[in-house]
Amino acid sequence: MNTLTLGFSRVRYEVATYFRQGDSVFFTFLFPLVMLTIFSVAFSEQSFGEDADGTSVTAAQFYLPAMIAAGLLLSGLQNMAIDIANEKSDGTLKRLAGTPLPVVSFFIGKIGQVLVTGVLQAALLLLVARVAFQVPLPTDPEKWLTFAWVFLLGVTTSAVLGIALSGLPRSGKSATAVIIPIVLVLQFISGVYLQFTSLPTWLQNVASVFPLKWFAQGTRSVFLPSNFETLESGESWNLTGVLIATAIWLVVGLVACRVTFRWIRKDS
Amino acid sequence: MTSVVSVRDLSKRYGHFEALKGVSFDIERGETFALLGPNGAGKSTTIEILEGYRDRSGGEATVLGTDPGKGGLDWKARLGIVLQSTGESGNVTVREQLAHFAAFYPNPRDVDEVIAAVGLEEKQRTRISKLSGGQRRRVDVALGIIGTPELLFLDEPTTGFDPEARRQFWELIKQLKREGTTILLTTHYLDEAAQLGDRAGVIADGRLIDIGRIDEIGGAEARVPIVRWRTDGMLHEQRTTTPGALVASLYAEGSGEPRDLEVVRPGLEDIYLQLIARPEALV
Numbered sequence: 255m256n257t258l259t260l261g262f263s264r265v266r267y268e269v270a271t272y273f274r275q276g277d278s279v280f281f282t283f284l285f286p287l288v289m290l291t292i293f294s295v296a297f298s299e300q301s302f303g304e305d306a307d308g309t310s311v312t313a314a315q316f317y318l319p320a321m322i323a324a325g326l327l328l329s330g331l332q333n334m335a336i337d338i339a340n341e342k343s344d345g346t347l348k349r350l351a352g353t354p355l356p357v358v359s360f361f362i363g364k365i366g367q368v369l370v371t372g373v374l375q376a377a378l379l380l381l382v383a384r385v386a387f388q389v390p391l392p393t394d395p396e397k398w399l400t401f402a403w404v405f406l407l408g409v410t411t412s413a414v415l416g417i418a419l420s421g422l423p424r425s426g427k428s429a430t431a432v433i434i435p436i437v438l439v440l441q442f443i444s445g446v447y448l449q450f451t452s453l454p455t456w457l458q459n460v461a462s463v464f465p466l467k468w469f470a471q472g473t474r475s476v477f478l479p480s481n482f483e484t485l486e487s488g489e490s491w492n493l494t495g496v497l498i499a500t501a502i503w504l505v506v507g508l509v510a511c512r513v514t515f516r517w518i519r520k521d522s
Numbered sequence: 523m524t525s526v527v528s529v530r531d532l533s534k535r536y537g538h539f540e541a542l543k544g545v546s547f548d549i550e551r552g553e554t555f556a557l558l559g560p561n562g563a564g565k566s567t568t569i570e571i572l573e574g575y576r577d578r579s580g581g582e583a584t585v586l587g588t589d590p591g592k593g594g595l596d597w598k599a600r601l602g603i604v605l606q607s608t609g610e611s612g613n614v615t616v617r618e619q620l621a622h623f624a625a626f627y628p629n630p631r632d633v634d635e636v637i638a639a640v641g642l643e644e645k646q647r648t649r650i651s652k653l654s655g656g657q658r659r660r661v662d663v664a665l666g667i668i669g670t671p672e673l674l675f676l677d678e679p680t681t682g683f684d685p686e687a688r689r690q691f692w693e694l695i696k697q698l699k700r701e702g703t704t705i706l707l708t709t710h711y712l713d714e715a716a717q718l719g720d721r722a723g724v725i726a727d728g729r730l731i732d733i734g735r736i737d738e739i740g741g742a743e744a745r746v747p748i749v750r751w752r753t754d755g756m757l758h759e760q761r762t763t764t765p766g767a768l769v770a771s772l773y774a775e776g777s778g779e780p781r782d783l784e785v786v787r788p789g790l791e792d793i794y795l796q797l798i799a800r801p802e803a804l805v
Contacts, residue, residue, distance in 0.1 A: 260625065260626065263622065263625055267614070267618075267622050270613075270614070270618075271611075271613040271614060274613040274614075274649075275611070275613055340611070341610075344608065344609045344610050344611060345605065345608025345609060345610055346608075346610045346611075348575070348605060348608065349603075349605065349608060349610070349665070351575070352573060352574075352575070352598065352601070352603035352605070353598060353603075353623065353626045353627075353669070354595040354596070354598040354599040354626050354627060354628075354669075355595075355626045356595060518575060
């Protein structure tokens with residue numbers, strides 16, 4: 255068996271175990287869908303602006319890109335950080351470390367799990383938004399192309415950062431307590447729950463350091479009407495900025511993984 | 523060199539605590555070597571250094587011709603490791619887990635055969651999280667042998683087994699021995715060491731205080747039979763290599779049958795308890 259074949263075998267294994275774990279399915283997989291439903295229903299009477307033709311933008315349409323961006327963070331960063339911290343502490347990694355499984359195959363399995371579950375999550379969000387809340391989806395292929403790279407780059411970066419953060423909690427038990435607040439704060443300051451440009455400038459500047467702000471900006475550029483671009487910081491979707499900021503975080507994450515990841519805490 | 527495991531003056535320090543203070547032994551190909559000792563004596567530290575999980579502070583160690591601190595994937599493919607019990611979530615079935623791990627190895631055993639060997643045919647489609655402690659332990663053992671290891675590490679493999687499960691496990695290990703697997707076993711159970719081990723080493727306080735064939739551990743001295751009897755309410759005890767003669771003379775000298783007479787040949791457990799009670803007395 256070579257590294258790649260084993261990697262794919264790991265993806266199957268990881269995806270199967272992910273969906274058998276009730277709490278991960280709810281708090282990372284279904285959570286954005288639950289939030290989208292709540293927002294869409296709670297603010298169903300409210301208008302979130304008008305597109306160029308004067309059609310009102312519903313809560314569902316307004317929150318769809320935000321929830322897809324939140325999903326990127328949950329499926330990638332939150333899922334990986336908690337999952338691997340748990341596996342470190344419950345002996346899963348120690349067992350694997352004693353087998354000839356290559357580390358690279360292990361990571362193919364993890365990233366693959368995030369890609370598969372992330373794609374399913376986004377597909378589910380789009381489906382529910384379209385079918386249940388009649389959100390108009392873009393018809394321009396260029397928009398979908400943008401979505402494809404923002405999504406793939408975003409979800410990979412998010413997963414890699416999650417793996418890097420998995421060393422932060424000292425035990426599996428504390429993993430949720432350490433990781434969830436980080437994820438929650440990022441969502442509030444990055445324009446997921448609150449409109450980004452309504453935040454104070456200094457907070458916008460803080461959030462711009464982190465990747466979620468850029469994920470959300472990228473997904474808004476795809477799913478919001480083009481006249482909403484004027485509501486963005488600098489009145490621009492700034493996709494180049496999205497690309498650069500995410501790519502930088504991807505590199506930072508990869509380096510951090512390389513430096514910090516260990517199968518086990520030796521000599522603990 | 524035919525030794526599968528070779529350890530010379532192995533030491534391990536955690537901060538100021540010396541867990542191992544210079545341990546040396548060899549394990550030959552096909553041999554089952556039992557490492558005995560009380561909790562905290564250094565058994566697990568030793569085995570984990572040899573498995574490559576821990577770095578040693580000093581001394582030399584060779585496992586299958588390789589320094590375990592630098593063993594690569596090809597080296598790991600020749601090992602089977604059964605760790606002390608772990609607490610994995612176990613969201614996969616027994617069969618799924620074994621089939622998945624089998625794929626890691628170049629020359630795996632047949633999954634069905636391994637499931638049968640550990641007696642989990644009935645449970646093969648059950649999730650590991652739903653198994654009892656003893657059944658989970660059998661899965662651990664199954665995962666340890668799935669890769670057809672040349673050298674198998676068993677770290678307290680039968681903790682939590684009921685007596686019948688322990689006997690079945692011994693049969694499994696004896697089968698592996700017949701197939702030529704070299705085994706390093708740590709255990710608290712002296713009967714287990716006696717059943718499975720060709721040789722044993724006794725570790726106490728980070729030192730190897732005795733090593734030898736199971737029937738020679740503690741030396742001939744420790745195996746000298748003990749004769750106990752009572753006269754006028756006083757308990758007498760005498761160690762002798764000729765218990766028959768002693769009993770005969772007691773019978774002849776005294777007024778017939780000695781009271782509470784017993785002749786005891788110390789078992790491995792007695793010898794072991796003597797050994798660890800006075801570790802400074804030896805080596």
